[in-house]
Amino acid sequence: xxxxxxxxxxxxxxxxxxxxxxxxxxxxxxxxxxxxxxxxxxxxxxxxxxxxxxxxxxxxxxxxxxxxxxxxxxxxxxxxxxxxxxxxxxxxxxxxxxxxxxxxxxxxxxxxxxxxxxxxxxxxxxxxxxxxxxxxxxxxxxxxxxxxxxxxxxxxxxxxxxxxxxxxxxxxxxxxxxxxxxx
Amino acid sequence: xxxxxxxxxxxxxxxxxxxxxxxxxxxxxxxxxxxxxxxxxxxxxxxxxxxxxxxxxxxxxxxxxxxxxxxxxxxxxxxxxxxxxxxxxxxxxxxxxxxxxxxxxxxxxxxxxxxxxxxxxxxxxxx
Numbered sequence: 001x002x003x004x005x006x007x008x009x010x011x012x013x014x015x016x017x018x019x020x021x022x023x024x025x026x027x028x029x030x031x032x033x034x035x036x037x038x039x040x041x042x043x044x045x046x047x048x049x050x051x052x053x054x055x056x057x058x059x060x061x062x063x064x065x066x067x068x069x070x071x072x073x074x075x076x077x078x079x080x081x082x083x084x085x086x087x088x089x090x091x092x093x094x095x096x097x098x099x100x101x102x103x104x105x106x107x108x109x110x111x112x113x114x115x116x117x118x119x120x121x122x123x124x125x126x127x128x129x130x131x132x133x134x135x136x137x138x139x140x141x142x143x144x145x146x147x148x149x150x151x152x153x154x155x156x157x158x159x160x161x162x163x164x165x166x167x168x169x170x171x172x173x174x175x176x177x178x179x180x181x182x183x
Numbered sequence: 184x185x186x187x188x189x190x191x192x193x194x195x196x197x198x199x200x201x202x203x204x205x206x207x208x209x210x211x212x213x214x215x216x217x218x219x220x221x222x223x224x225x226x227x228x229x230x231x232x233x234x235x236x237x238x239x240x241x242x243x244x245x246x247x248x249x250x251x252x253x254x255x256x257x258x259x260x261x262x263x264x265x266x267x268x269x270x271x272x273x274x275x276x277x278x279x280x281x282x283x284x285x286x287x288x289x290x291x292x293x294x295x296x297x298x299x300x301x302x303x304x305x306x307x308x309x310x
Contacts (some may be wrong), residue, residue, distance in 0.1 A: 028216055032193065035214075050283050053248060057286070060214050060250050067216055129289070136258055137297050150249035157286055 020090040026066040034063060038090065045092075054182050055090070055097045055155050062101050062180065063088060069103060083173070085170045097182040105171045110166050113176070120151055121161045128156045158182050184235075187228055195221055196246060200228055205237025210310070213249035213257075222256035229263040236267050240274040245310050248287065258294065265300050275301045281310055 013021065022034055038059060043050045055103060066086045086103035105113070123131055132152045139148045155162050163179040184202050189199035191211035193239065199208045207229075215221050229303070242264060268274040278291035289305065295302040 030217065038192070048283075049281070050285075053284065054286065057248050057250075060248075063215075064216055064250060064252065129293070133293050133296055136254060136293065139255070149254060153251045153254075 006119055007015045009089045018089050019092050021088065023085065023087040026063055026086060026088070028067065028118050031063050031067055034088070035060065051097070051182065055099065058099050058154050058180055058182060059088075059090065062099050062178070065150050066101060066103055069105070079146050096183065099180045099182070100178065102175060102177045103174045104169065105166075107168075107172060107174050110174050110176075114166065116151060117162055117164055118153045123155075125156075125159075128152060132156060154180055184228075186223065186233055198225060200225065200232070202232055202237070205240040206243065207240065207283045208243040208245065209217055209257075210243075210245040212247045213253040215250075215253070218252040218256045222253070222260065226256070226260055226263060229260060233263060233267050236272050236274075238272065240264065240267065240272070241250070242274065242276045243279070244276060244291075245279040246287065247310050249290075251263070254290070258297065261294055261298050261300060265298050268300055275303065277303050277305055278310055282306055282308055 020034075020038055022030070024030070026034075035056070039056065042055065045052070066088065069086075083104055083106075086101060089098075089100040091098040091100060120128070120131070132149065135149055135152060151162070158180050160181040160183065163181070165177045167177065168173040169175055186202055187198050189195075189198040194212070196211035196213045198210045199206070199210075201207070208246040213221075241246045242261075244257075264274045264276075276294075278294075280287035280291060288306075291302060291304055294300075
C-alpha cells in the first residue's frame with residue numbers, strides 16, 4: 001500500500017464514522033480482545049446503557065457467527081484466506097449504530113441463507129418473537145453449540161430489517177455483506 | 184452431593200448451585216463461543232440434584248445478557264428443573280432484569296412461554 005493510501009483509507013473511515021474495524025481471521029482470542037476494546041470504547045460514549053447493550057449484544061452474535069464459520073473442517077482443504085478471513089466494523093452516526101460484517105461463504109449455502117434472511121425480514125416484531133421461541137424450543141444444537149438462533153436474535157434486537165448482499169467472487173465463493181442498524 | 188461455586192469471567196456467569204438450600208444462581212454474562220462446554224457440568228449437576236431435590240428450589244437468574252448459544256443451554260437447564268416441578272416438588276424462577284432492558288425482559292418471557300415453571304419477573308436498577 002502506498003503511503004497516500006494510508007491517509008485516504010483513514011479519511012474514508014473517518015468520513016464513514018467507523019469507530020471500530022477489524023479484518024482478518026476471527027479466532028477465539030481475537031474475539032475476546034475485540035469485545036474488550038468495544039466495551040471500553042463504548043463506555044466513553046454518552047449513550048444509554050440500553051443502546052450500548054444492544055450494540056454489544058449484536059456484535060457478539062455477529063462475531064460468533066464469523067467465528068463458527070471459520071471453524072468448519074471443510075475449510076482446511078480450501079483457500080484459507082478466502083474461506084476464513086472477514087471484516088467487522090462498527091459505525092456510529094448521529095442517529096444510529098451499525099454493525100457491519102463481510103465474509104466469504106461457500107456458494108452452496110447462499111440460497112439457504114438467503115431464504116432464511118428473507119423469512120426473517122418478512123416478519124414483524126411479533127412474528128420474530130414466535131419464530132425465535134419456536135426455534136429455541138425445537139431447533140437442534142450443533143456440535144459447535146450453535147442453534148440457528150443468531151440471525152433471528154440479531155434482527156429482533158436491532159428492530160430493523162437486515163440489509164445484506166451476496167457478491168459472486170468465483171466458482172467456489174460468494175462474499176456475504178451484512179449491515180445491522182441499531183437505533 | 185457437592186455444590187457448584189464458580190467465579191464469573193468476561194464471557195461466563197458466576198454460578199452458585201447449593202444442594203442444601205435449594206438455591207441456584209446464575210449471575211453476570213453468558214457469551215462463551217461454545218456454551219455446551221460451560222453448561223454441561225451444570226446440567227449434569229441438576230440431573231443428580233433432581234434425584235433428591237430440596238422441598239423447594241429457587242432459581243435466581245441475574246444475567247446481564249447472554250448469546251444465542253447460551254440460550255439453548257439455559258433452556259435445557261430449565262427443562263430439567265421443569266421435570267422436578269412436574270413431579271410435584273416446587274421449583275420457581277426469579278428472573279432479574281435491569282430497568283429499561285426490554286431485551287432481557289423479553290428473554291425471560293420467552294422461557295416463560297415455553298416452560299411449565301412459575302416465573303417471577305424482577306426489575307432492578309443494576310444487576
